Amino acid sequence: EGREGFEQVIRSSGLEECVRVGLEAMQWYEKHGNETWRRADGGAQRRGIGMAVMLHGSGIAGLDMAAATIKMNDDGSFNLLIGATDLGTGSDTILAQMAAEVLGVPLGDIIVYSSDTDFTPFDKGAYASSTTYISGTAVRKAAxxxxxxxxxxxxxxxxxxSTEGLVLRDRQVLAPDGRSITLEVVALNSLHVLNQHQIIASASHMSYESPPPFGAQFVEVIVDTETGQVTVERVLMVVDAGRVINPITASGQVEGGLQQAVGFAHCEEMVYDEKGRLVNSRFGPYHVYKANEMPRLEVVFVQTDEPSGPFGAKSVAEIPMDGIAPAMADAIHDATGVWMRELPFTPERVWRALRGR
Structure with missing residues (x-):
């Protein structure tokens, strides 16, 4: 971005645990280098298993900024206004979860308005694995x-x-003396009775830290040594994304990233002729994994607590893309003894590599 970088310190890492869990789940030591296991059919097909470890980032340090506004409604519900855009990642849900956690209300009491530049606050954008970490902290501050x-x-x-000892829980404010008052009563009273005013707040967040999520990825393949065809049988990712706010949406993020990464490593290639024209400009010749072609996908979270993140969270969006290619290359090497150095691992490339061409 044309700016000086900022020194980074790792404050949370579950990498060692990611590797340990993955090795155990894949039965690594029973398979890797095991010639009996490698012989998939006793003929030309050979099995292989590979792995890679990786880290990513959580936004761009000293650059990414997000803001949030929360307004209390007269029925005790809340409007959450955010610039962060939900691209299918589930960010509307997890940002609402963070607000609900602070305000002591169920998720349904948080009404989300996002991505409308006419009235929602600023956000740098849904990129750089920043939304949970940057936008989430802005939401928590506002809440x-x-x-x-x-x-x-x-x-x-x-x-x-004083407010000492007051706790927000179950749509109520609970006092130390046992008394309580509902949020609806607080909202109505603040608007119409005592010291009339709107309960509302905005907050922004920019961080000089970009705490990395860590992961270990494992791939099992079958290589046909006669044709060079690689079949991906199984993919496992064990990931430390800090405290996972919503395991369902986080798993979906990882699975989607793995599908893209498998295609990137295995079959997706843009081919140009000698004049620089794209030859395979249609799906089909440019092959993307279909749902019925996907290997067995598994996701395991190793939870840590990131001290600089909202509720201990780090990012999870892009790290699934990072290690599949080297893990698949490692698996092909385990199966055949040949290292692949060029992506994607198409049948022709693998066939030529097996024959030293």
Whole structure:
């Protein structure tokens, strides 16, 4: 981005655990280098297993910034306004979860408005694995400000001299003396009765840290040594993304990334003729993995707590792309003894490599 970088310190890492869990789940030591296991059919087909480890980042340090606004409605629900764009990643859900956690309400009480530049606050964009870490922290900051305003008004309603000991839970403000007041009552009272005002807050976040998620990826293949055809049988990713806010959406992110990465390593290639014209400009000649062609995919999370992240979270979006190619190359090498140095691993390339061409 034309700026000086910032020194980074790793404060959380589950890499060693990722490798340990993956080796055990794949039965690595029973398979790797095992000639009996390699003989898939006793003929030209040979099995192989490979792995790679990787780290990524969580946004661009000193550059990415996001903002959030939270407004309390008169029924005790909340409007969450964010510039972060949900591209199918589930960010609307996890950012609402973060707000709900701070405000002590169920997820359904958070009404999300995102990505409308006419009225939502600024966000650098859904890129660089930044939304959970950067936008999430902005949401948490805004929610903490709103929570403090709610406590202040609840203390006024309850005749308390301070907000000390007040807790937001189950759509209520709970006082240390056992009394409570619902968020709906707080909202209505703040708008229409005592010290009338709107409970609302905005917050921004930019970080000089970009804590890396870590991962270990494992691939099993069958290589036909007569034709060079590689069949991907199984893919496992064990990933440390910090504290996982929503395991379902995070798993979906990883699985989607793995599908892209398998295609990138195995079969997706843009071919140009001598005049620089794209030859395979249609799906079919440019082969993308179909649903019925996908190998067995597995995702395991090793949870850590990142001290600089919202609720201990780090990113997860792009790291699934990082290690499949070297892991697949390692698996082909385990099966055949040949190292592949050029992507993708098409039948012709593998066939030529097996014959030293």
């Amino acid at each position: 903490l400000k709103v929570a403090e305003q709610i406590k202040e008004h609840a203390a006024l309603c309850l005749g308390l001299k």
